[in-house]
Amino acid sequence: xxxxxxxxxxxxxxxxxxxxxxxxxxxxxxxxxxxxxxxxxxxxxxxxxxxxxxxxxxxxxxxxxxxxxxxxxxxxxxxxxxxxxxxxxxxxxxxxxxxxxxxxxxxxxxxxxxxxxxxxxxxxxxxxxxxxxxxxxxxxxxxxxxxxxxxxxxxxxxxxxxxxxxxxxxxxxxxxxxxxxxxxxxxxxxxxxxxxxxxxxxxxxxxxxxxxxxxxxxxxxxxxxxxxxxxxxxxxxxxxxxxxxxxx
Numbered sequence: 001x002x003x004x005x006x007x008x009x010x011x012x013x014x015x016x017x018x019x020x021x022x023x024x025x026x027x028x029x030x031x032x033x034x035x036x037x038x039x040x041x042x043x044x045x046x047x048x049x050x051x052x053x054x055x056x057x058x059x060x061x062x063x064x065x066x067x068x069x070x071x072x073x074x075x076x077x078x079x080x081x082x083x084x085x086x087x088x089x090x091x092x093x094x095x096x097x098x099x100x101x102x103x104x105x106x107x108x109x110x111x112x113x114x115x116x117x118x119x120x121x122x123x124x125x126x127x128x129x130x131x132x133x134x135x136x137x138x139x140x141x142x143x144x145x146x147x148x149x150x151x152x153x154x155x156x157x158x159x160x161x162x163x164x165x166x167x168x169x170x171x172x173x174x175x176x177x178x179x180x181x182x183x184x185x186x187x188x189x190x191x192x193x194x195x196x197x198x199x200x201x202x203x204x205x206x207x208x209x210x211x212x213x214x215x216x217x218x219x220x221x222x223x224x225x226x227x228x229x230x231x232x233x234x235x236x237x238x239x240x241x242x243x244x245x246x247x248x
Contacts, residue, residue: 006101012070018105021063022113025055030120042207044121044132049208051117052138056202056209058174060142061149061195063109065170067102068153069163095238098154099147106146110139134215138204141220145201145227149194151234155241170195181209197227 009015029051033040040046114136121127149170156166177195180186181203190196201223205215213219 004097006104008074009071009101009105012074014067014070014105015108017063017066017070018108019112021059022055022109023116025051025059025113026116026120028054029117030124033125043127043129044135045207047121047125047127048117048132048135049203049206051113052202052206053208055113056142056199056206057178060109060146060202061170061174061177061198062167064102064106064146064149064198065153065167067105068098068150068157069166071098071102072154072157073163075158095151095154095235098158099150099235102150102154103143103147106150107143110143114139134205137220138202138215141204141223142198142201144224145197147227148230148234149198151231151238152194155234155238158238159241181212191226192230194230197223197230201227 029047032050033047040050117135118131121131153166153170156169160166173193173195176186176189177193177199180190180193180196181199190200199209200212203209203212204219204223206212213222
């Protein structure tokens with residue numbers, strides 16, 4: 001079933017989304033750093049913080065919502081959804097296949113982000129010192145941290161026939177996520193809201209959003225455990241919902 005889902009995505013706009021958004025983040029980060037080099041004087045630390053600032057707050061989560069909506073879009077055309085439910089004996093396999101299919105282009109997003117950041121820092125900005133490989137570690141942590149949002153957006157895209165509705169809901173979550181990671185009062189929400197988890201993960205060790213925490217074993221482990229636990233809880237909810245849809 002997973003192979004079938006990947007085949008469906010081959011001719012979709014999925015790969016364009018996965019490539020363009022991280023390149024946009026690297027481009028804006030490069031422009032911001034070059035235009036404010038006097039204030040941003042911490043070399044690679046300043047540059048990587050500029051790259052992930054808007055990417056972590058908006059681009060990454062919105063990219064995931066677009067990928068999930070694209071993965072489910074064809075199922076809502078004609079009788080595809082009914083045929084899929086009839087052919088699927090185990091709802092968990094369907095949910096896992098969809099999440100796995102979205103996870104692949106999300107992995108590409110992170111690979112493009114890290115590679116593009118390294119290229120721009122070395123060959124465009126000519127930053128001193130070696131590329132900080134901790135940034136690549138952050139990219140991996142953010143992949144795991146993305147699982148809750150991938151799952152919830154897949155769930156919303158399954159339940160809502162509209163392509164725009166789940167994407168709009170994700171945007172609202174991004175707004176709430178910004179508030180959660182920048183406000184002391186709303187900070188607890190940042191530990192359970194998928195968009196805020198993405199922001200915190202991408203800004204680990206960042207000098208742009210200090211509240212996200214440092215690139216330490218403790219902070220990274222906390223994010224990873226929370227992400228996996230939340231993903232498991234969302235998957236547990238998704239399976240009976242698929243069964244309920246089948247019975248309608």
